[in-house]
Amino acid sequence: MNFLSKETTAAYLDAGVWGSKAIKEAKLFGNVKVVASSKETHYDRIPDSYAVPDDAVYFHYTTNNTIEGTQMHAIPAVNIPLVADMSSDILSRQMDFNRFDFIYAGAQKNIGAAGVNLVVANKGFLEKGNTGIPSMMEYRQHVANGSMLNTPPVFAIYVCLLTLRWLKSIGGVAAMEMINDKKASLLYNTLESLPVFHLPVAPQDRSLMNAVFTMKDPVLEASFLQACKEEGMVGVKGHRSVGGFRISLYNALPLSSVETLTALMKHFASKHG
């Protein structure tokens, strides 16, 4: 709504449910060129070869796909403004924000409580945005009003402050990235070592935030879910659209939780392997 029009084209990468929804919404405002899609393989990977047209007004991608468990580990090299939905992995790893012209992220994964969003924009890019759109939807008006165009959701913002203070106190994003790497390595290495489990995602595209796996024998899925439940581990079921299991490893999850889970996995595999 801000950066696309009927006379222009935006380039999008279709690598998951969120990217696919962004494409659907963008088509309401202008022309959309989908540069590549992994939909045919159920988004089990990030498309790895595609050309981004230099005359598109921006290139949009989703950095991490929560449902499918994939993540873009490198920032795409493009010659046009880069726009990213970082909702589910912002502040989980070091990123060169200077490479982006526009970043948006819901707070509810790694920043704070649901109900507020972080937007980081290149001022020059913002200035090229459309006018004549509703005030509440026009990013420039939010900037001009110091993020108080509307009554701010003060509690949600306060939780962000507390979360950011905590993040700073443990050493910032660099320290967090090391912890997140440990968590994901432990989990993926455990899953790979136990033949009872199956990892559907292409290894190079595995997400450090959301690990998706299934059981080689689907009959065992109910038993594993029950074993988790008995140990007080909830929320491990996969999204209904992909099935199996999904372990979310957001910043708030300590390494000790992954240690407990992987111990259970080993125990389960020894009984059912």
Add this chain to the structure above:
Amino acid sequence: MNFLSKETTAAYLDAGVWGSKAIKEAKLFGNVKVVASSKETHYDRIPDSYAVPDDAVYFHYTTNNTIEGTQMHAIPAVNIPLVADMSSDILSRQMDFNRFDFIYAGAQKNIGAAGVNLVVANKGFLEKGNTGIPSMMEYRQHVANGSMLNTPPVFAIYVCLLTLRWLKSIGGVAAMEMINDKKASLLYNTLESLPVFHLPVAPQDRSLMNAVFTMKDPVLEASFLQACKEEGMVGVKGHRSVGGFRISLYNALPLSSVETLTALMKHFASKHG
């Protein structure tokens, strides 16, 4: 965006800052007929004679004007769908919701914490809404998804639950209305009885939620503000666009606060009257 188009006209009442902003936004989507305005007298009253065209797709008004301290005490009699912004007086008094086709209200005055809105819609009216607009802006999609089209702001919703339980426990909206009437009567009667104060709003349109007043001698305003501050009363300064003072009497404010304030007013008047 949902109910107006370039081919249709919506009727609006211009009785304050919020209604005026709604008019500005509506003009982006279609034709707007402003049936009456009190802008020339600085919104010191609700326009009292106007005709609402029967061929407009809806009539929009703001039930209470927070900045100017005016309130519509009766529901307008119109032959077309009635749309109301009830943000600042919802749940403060009994209203026949059946008279409305569409009601919207930010939670942050009488419902709960900032960051969530209440929308009450006539299903038949909703069905006539526009399609091809962004999903997040289409009310029907929110209904179809059980108000979970987006990740719900759970804390803000939880505060609404607690506030509504409290409201129910004291006797509901009927009991609240009696308390609000007492608060407003005490405040306005006190102000009218003390010549040092001036009430700029037309008596029949005075708001039961936001009482606006000035000092007959503007020189005394700083002294009164200081007297309030010394007694621990803050937030009494009027909006910068109208000056003077504004006492907000939302549901959460107890009668005892108004008693304390009016006692101070009497004491102040006896010294400066």
